[in-house]
Amino acid sequence: MPNISQKGLAMPESPIRKLVPYAEAAIKKGRTIYQLNIGQPDIKTPAKALAAVKNNDIEVLSYSHSAGFESYRTKLAAYYQKHDINVQPNELIITTGGSEALLFTMGSICDAGDEVIIPEPFYANYNGFATASGVKVVPVKSKIEDGFALPPISEFEKLITSRTKAIIICNPGNPTGYLYTREEIEQLAEIVKKHDLFIVADEVYREFAYDGAKHYSIMSVPGLKEHAVMIDSVSKRYSMCGARIGCVASRNKDFMATAMKFAQARLSPPTFAQIASEAALDTEQEYFDEVIEEYTSRRNTLVQGLEQIEGVRVANPKGAFYCIAELPVNDAEDFAKWLLDSFDLDNETVMVAPAAGFYSTPNTGLNQVRIAYVLKQKDLLRAIEILKAALKEYKG
Known part of the structure; x- marks a missing residue:
């Protein structure tokens, strides 16, 4: 056998x-x-998103660009700019869900045997994505008695080795619901600059912040052009889990060029789902x-x-x-x-x-x-x- x-x-x-x-x-x-x-x-799901799929005159369901529709990336960049995230359409690649964005990211920044540091508990599929990419997850434990706040930066520093390539966070967190403060994000920014690492932020729950708190994106921190990679998705924001549309964003040109090779290898993200996702951007506040x-x-x-x-x-x-x-x-x-x-x-x-x-x-x-x-x-x-x-x- x-x-x-x-x-x-x-x-x-x-x-x-x-x-x-x-x-x-x-x-x-x-x-x-x-x-x-x-x-x-x-x-x-927003009615505009569903209507865009129902009411179209497509006669041939063709491939899109490997990076996704230019029209969608343009509107998506405008959405991010409203949230103090200054990215351009060519700094976005549309993916088949946030999951594919994470796989593209690990494939672009890590070789077999490399390490990523992640505060735990974390989204369970990070373990799976790391295994699929031959990457070792190095956990730094957050505690329930602290509300799962960011562990001390000194705990991260102890774990950094020559094989460390990135720190990965989910903000707000799945499974904890913890929302990192601006101070915590800036602490992470300093350590990745000090050790020349990537910081990968899974921000698919950006819109869900409570008690007057505000989400602070890793992409809004000055000086992280070469370090910051953002993962996003329409699944939760618009209650469109079945659309399987996400994106990866970075201002690091070498990273984006590498991620594009992974995007080309899988050809393109799904067309109808991109149509729905583009229309969802018109959803009212x-x-x-x-x-x-x-x-x-x-x-x-x-x-x-x-x-x-x-x-x-x-x-x-x-x-x-x-x-x-x-x-x-x-x-x-x-x-x-x-x-x-x-x-x-x-x-x-x-x-x-x-x-x-x-x-x-x-x-x-x-x-x-x-x-x-x-x-x-x-x-x-x-x-x-x-x-x-x-x-x-x-x-x-």
């Missing part, structure tokens, strides 16, 4: 999706599942104001509800739409499986994402889960009620 590659064997499972078979079995039993495990917003108000209310409902459950500790997120909760269990993955396989409250249960998969350090986050507050208020309240009852009954 032919052998599977070592890279393939090392590729981690998604902590978000690997419990799907348990959920499918629960549904077959007739149970209702409140899905707190995945960041799929229930907010409606009122849409975002309403979304932020809704998510702030959901966050408050979730955090307050979790804090009332005995033994649960939760970090209050300042952005995105996730939080990490520490549960009074030894093995959150076993608990998550048990919720789907063996527990129900009036034939209803909840699905959460075990947080260990969001860490690179072994045996870390074993009693934590990531919760996405993407459900309506009444459903969140019911999910909290079910979770409270489950924790009382669970004997694992």
Whole structure:
């Protein structure tokens, strides 16, 4: 029998999706599942985006430029400039989701065996992208008791070696919901300049900042022209996860020329999705104001509800739409499986994402889960009620 590659064997499972078979079995039993495990917003996609796909006269569904439509990149650059991010259309490459943007980035800045430093917990797929690229993730741990704030810069400095190529952050954070302050971003900027590294900022949740806080982009920091790489996506901003349109942006010409070779190798991003994404840029600010108000209310409902459950500790997120909760269990993955396989409250249960998969350090986050507050208020309240009852009954 032919052998599977070592890279393939090392590729981690998604902590978000690997419990799907348990959920499918629960549904077959007739149970209702409140899905707190995945960041799929229930907010409606802007009507303009959907109308642009429905109402067009395309007769041949052809390739686009490998960098994406020029018209889209021009409008996207204008959007960024409104957010104090001065990039030009030729400093943007449209990608098939933020995932492809991250793969292009790792492929452009790292060789096999090189290292990237990432504050953990982090978006679980960073582990997968690194494995696919032959790159080693070097974690620096943030703590729930600090709200998952940026670890001291001295902790980053201890980890830098001759193989270190970049520091990667997600801002606001998935899975923590932490929003880095301007001071923290500037501290990172200083260390990458000092050690001549890239700083890669995954900013797909830029629009989701709460309590009057403002998102500060790595692309807005002076003096980082050669160092800064931004990853972005329409998935969360416009509730368009299925469009699979993202982008990578940098003012570093050598980086962009290299990333373009990866873009050419995959030919082009999808045409209809680019049409929808370009139209979405005309969405009125009122849409975002309403979304932020809704998510702030959901966050408050979730955090307050979790804090009332005995033994649960939760970090209050300042952005995105996730939080990490520490549960009074030894093995959150076993608990998550048990919720789907063996527990129900009036034939209803909840699905959460075990947080260990969001860490690179072994045996870390074993009693934590990531919760996405993407459900309506009444459903969140019911999910909290079910979770409270489950924790009382669970004997694992």
